[in-house]
Amino acid sequence: MWGAGAPGSSGTVTFQGENGGCPLFPAIDGLDGGLRGAYDVPMAKLFDTHCHLAHGRLRQQVDDVIARAAAAGVTRMICATGDLTDSKAALSIVRERENLWCSAGVHPHEAKDAPEHYLTVLEELAAEPKNIAVGEIGLDYHYDFSPRDAQRRVFAEQLDLARRLGKVVVMHTREAFDDSVGVLRDSGIDTARVVLHCCTEPPENARRALDMGMTISFSGIVTFKKTSELRQAAALVPDDRLLIETDSPFCSPEPVRRMHPNEPANVAHVAARVAAVRGTTPEAIAELTTANALRFFGLGADEKPLTC
Numbered sequence: 001m002w003g004a005g006a007p008g009s010s011g012t013v014t015f016q017g018e019n020g021g022c023p024l025f026p027a028i029d030g031l032d033g034g035l036r037g038a039y040d041v042p043m044a045k046l047f048d049t050h051c052h053l054a055h056g057r058l059r060q061q062v063d064d065v066i067a068r069a070a071a072a073g074v075t076r077m078i079c080a081t082g083d084l085t086d087s088k089a090a091l092s093i094v095r096e097r098e099n100l101w102c103s104a105g106v107h108p109h110e111a112k113d114a115p116e117h118y119l120t121v122l123e124e125l126a127a128e129p130k131n132i133a134v135g136e137i138g139l140d141y142h143y144d145f146s147p148r149d150a151q152r153r154v155f156a157e158q159l160d161l162a163r164r165l166g167k168v169v170v171m172h173t174r175e176a177f178d179d180s181v182g183v184l185r186d187s188g189i190d191t192a193r194v195v196l197h198c199c200t201e202p203p204e205n206a207r208r209a210l211d212m213g214m215t216i217s218f219s220g221i222v223t224f225k226k227t228s229e230l231r232q233a234a235a236l237v238p239d240d241r242l243l244i245e246t247d248s249p250f251c252s253p254e255p256v257r258r259m260h261p262n263e264p265a266n267v268a269h270v271a272a273r274v275a276a277v278r279g280t281t282p283e284a285i286a287e288l289t290t291a292n293a294l295r296f297f298g299l300g301a302d303e304k305p306l307t308c
C-alpha cells in the first residue's frame with residue numbers, strides 16, 4: 001500500500017492507550033479470545049515485514065514508533081518504500097539501526113512520475129547492505145493513479161532489475177492479479193523470490209500465487225469484518241510461505257482500526273487474527289513468520305535486539 005489513496009491514510013492521530021500511550025495495552029473488553037492473546041502478553045519475535053517508517057506520519061516520530069514496537073514484541077522490521085525519495089529516506093532510517101532493513105522501488109501509483117534515470121538510482125541503492133529487496137512494485141488497477149501501460153512497464157523494468165541483482169521482490173497487486181501474473185511470467189523472475197504483500201486476493205488467487213512458489217503476507221486487512229474471503233486465503237497458505245505485516249501507516253487492524261497512523265506495534269493484532277483463522281496461537285504465528293521472513297529475505301537469525 002502506498003500514497004494518498006490507501007485506506008487509513010486520512011484522519012488524525014494517535015495513541016489513546018494506557019501505559020504511556022502504547023496501543024497494545026488498552027482496555028480489552030469486548031475482544032474475542034483470539035485477540036486477547038495479543039493484548040495480554042507482548043509476543044516474542046514478531047517481524048513486521050512491511051511498514052513505511054519513512055512516510056511522513058511515522059518518520060516524524062520514528063524513535064517512539066520503534067520503541068512502541070519493541071515494547072509490543074516486535075524484534076525486526078522492513079521499511080518498504082514507494083518512490084526514490086522515500087527509498088533514500090528509508091535507507092537513512094535503517095542504516096544505523098539494528099534489525100531494521102529497507103526495500104527500494106517505485107510503486108505503481110508513482111509509475112507515471114518515475115524519472116528517466118530511476119533504475120540507475122535503484123541500482124545504486126541496491127548496493128547498500130541494508131537494502132534487501134526491490135519493492136514495493138506491481139500493479140494497482142483499483143486506484144489507477146498511473147496509466148496501466150506505465151504501471152506494467154515500470155513493474156517489468158524493476159523485475160528485470162531484481163532478477164539481474166539477485167534481489168527478492170515485494171509485490172503490490174490490487175484488482176490486477178491476472179496482469180501481475182502475466183508481467184511476472186514474462187519477466188522470467190524466479191517467483192519463489194516474490195512476496196505478495198498486503199494480500200487482498202480471494203482464495204483462488206492465493207492458490208495460484210502459491211502454485212507459482214510465491215510467499216504471501218497479510219496485513220491488518222485480514223482483521224476487517226468484511227474480509228472473510230481473505231481469511232480463507234490466510235488459512236490455506238502453507239506454514240513456510242506465510243508472512244505478516246502492518247503496511248503502516250495504512251491499514252490499521254481491528255480492534256484499533258480507527259487509529260491513524262497505524263504503526264508496527266500493531267502487527268501483534270495481525271498475528272492474533274491469522275492465528276485464529278489457522279487454529280493456532282499468536283505466539284506460534286510470531287515464531288513461524290519470523291523464521292519465514294529471515295529465510296525469505298536472506299537475513300541472519302542472530303541479530304541484536306531491536307533498539308531505537
Ligand SMILES: [Zn+2]
Nearest residue numbers: 001002080247
Ligand atoms: Zn506498503
